[in-house]
Amino acid sequence: MEFQYETKTGCLRIFTPREIDECAASEMREEADMLIDNYQIRHLIFDFSNTEFMDSSGIGMLIGRSRKMGYTGGSVVAENLNGRVQKIFTLAGLPKLITVVKEANHD
């Protein structure tokens, strides 16, 4: 799969793939949940720097991860959305569930 991630003390940063459709979304769902459980993640960051396309399958996957993190009081952030992905976020009401940040802060 073309997506990569970094973990650091309770924090998981997922670099989302170029296109998020049903195929990519279901792989991300599986892998993210495995990582969240294994590393006891409290802070989940989706880094959209590489993503040019996302359809409704991506929305379902993001809402699902936001729910999952919500159960344990964790947070979900989305960073570096291009104009297109931002539009999809807005139309689907995602900013109500996921904090959208303009600039990445790689700490």
Added chain:
Amino acid sequence: MIREQEMTIRFAAYPENEQFARIVITAFLMDLNPLVDEMADIKTAVSEAVTNAIIHGYENCMGEVTMTCKKQGDLITITVLDEGCGIADIARAREPFFTTKPEAERSGMGFSFMEMFMDEIHITSERGQGTCVEMKKQLHLQEGSS
């Protein structure tokens, strides 16, 4: 004279073919040199219709999806057809956030995106027979395109 061209592809209902359908529509419209936003709108609408055919129409079982793309000058018509289970209540299916698969983390935004991103959408469906989604969009051509 308005130039017309039509093309049909038929492919197996595998999720991997959603990307194939997006590549095909992009290639088909390339010579019209559409605006970046319009191309993205069409790609998203195609992805939604094809994904629905695969995951709802055939419920990830064997089947084939037929996509027809037509250009009449700068008017684009795309139909996506499956011979799957059909839609029980089309009006309901079109409502934003309505999904019959909440347990599979569907968001119910597919038809809403098709409506928002295309100028027109017509859905015909019959239980046990299949579903046909026809979408139209008028392109606003850039200067210098044919």
